Amino acid sequence: MGPAGSGKSTFCSVALEYYRNAKRSVHLMNLDPAAEKFEYSPSIDIRDLITLEDVMEELDYGPNGGLLYCFEFLMENIDWLEEQIGEYTDDYLIIDCPGQIELYTHIPIMRKFCDILKTSFNFNIVGVYCLESQFVEDVTKYFSGVMSATSSMFNLELPQINVMTKMDLIPESQRADLENETSPKYFMLNKAISSLINEFSMVSFIPLDITDEDSVAYVLSHADNAIQFGEDEEPKEPIDDMDDGQEE
Ligand SMILES: Nc1nc2c(ncn2[C@@H]2O[C@H](COP(=O)(O)OP(=O)(O)OP(=O)(O)O)[C@@H](O)[C@H]2O)c(=O)[nH]1
Numbered sequence: 001m002g003p004a005g006s007g008k009s010t011f012c013s014v015a016l017e018y019y020r021n022a023k024r025s026v027h028l029m030n031l032d033p034a035a036e037k038f039e040y041s042p043s044i045d046i047r048d049l050i051t052l053e054d055v056m057e058e059l060d061y062g063p064n065g066g067l068l069y070c071f072e073f074l075m076e077n078i079d080w081l082e083e084q085i086g087e088y089t090d091d092y093l094i095i096d097c098p099g100q101i102e103l104y105t106h107i108p109i110m111r112k113f114c115d116i117l118k119t120s121f122n123f124n125i126v127g128v129y130c131l132e133s134q135f136v137e138d139v140t141k142y143f144s145g146v147m148s149a150t151s152s153m154f155n156l157e158l159p160q161i162n163v164m165t166k167m168d169l170i171p172e173s174q175r176a177d178l179e180n181e182t183s184p185k186y187f188m189l190n191k192a193i194s195s196l197i198n199e200f201s202m203v204s205f206i207p208l209d210i211t212d213e214d215s216v217a218y219v220l221s222h223a224d225n226a227i228q229f230g231e232d233e234e235p236k237e238p239i240d241d242m243d244d245g246q247e248e
């Protein structure tokens with residue numbers, strides 16, 4: 001999840017490719033009823049159930065009301081999802097979400113959807129919040145990005161990792177200074193909020209450079225940790241390994 005254009009779909013397709021190469025059983029679901037095209041072909045697509053375009057046309061809704069209608073429709077037709085998820089219940093499912101952040105920050109709909117995934121389908125979930133690196137250049141934007149990521153964390157009550165996307169676009173030397181770029185009127189408030197965030201380690205961002213495989217692996221290892229991926233697998237047979245070692 002994350003704001004419009006923050007690189008969610010790109011991240012999803014990079015993750016899909018990475019896991020496929022790692023021979024993991026992985027699928028991708030598109031949860032954006034307004035999506036037009038992406039670089040991957042989703043295994044599950046909400047647009048097979050309902051599209052924003054149809055809702056807007058037939059019910060005369062605007063884009064935001066229409067989006068909520070699509071989600072409510074999905075909840076009411078959860079049998080459809082059950083059928084789609086079918087045999088995937090033991091697999092890894094990447095879900096590409098829409099860019100309207102109100103879905104994560106205050107409207108309870110995404111939370112409801114995640115609850116269904118947890119309780120009815122038994123998934124372990126990690127929320128991945130994408131914020132684009134351009135936010136680092138403008139500190140006031142960065143600040144509001146941090147607040148929206150935090151708000152989503154509180155609202156969804158899921159393990160969440162925050163990812164700073166598009167790092168390939170940022171030269172390392174670029175830094176911003178909070179005090180110089182905001183009005184002195186807000187200095188005390190900003191200072192209080194940033195120390196709250198720092199002291200409680202509430203929000204931190206993992207940089208993602210999709211052109212660097214190690215960076216992709218690092219971000220995904222955080223996601224694996226959060227969902228305890230592989231922890232229910234049988235441990236390897238250490239005895240065999242030791243025998244091999246001794247024989248050599
Ligand atoms: N250079 C660079 N561009 C990126 C990266 N990730 C995404 N982009 C570009 O940013 C734009 C938006 O990327 P998407 O992945 O579609 O973003 P999104 O968050 O899915 O957007 P919405 O679904 O519309 O909210 C596209 O033009 C991408 O090519 C990245 O890591 N590096």
Ligand SMILES: [Mg+2]
Pocket residue numbers: 008009010032096097
């Ligand atoms: Mg997208």
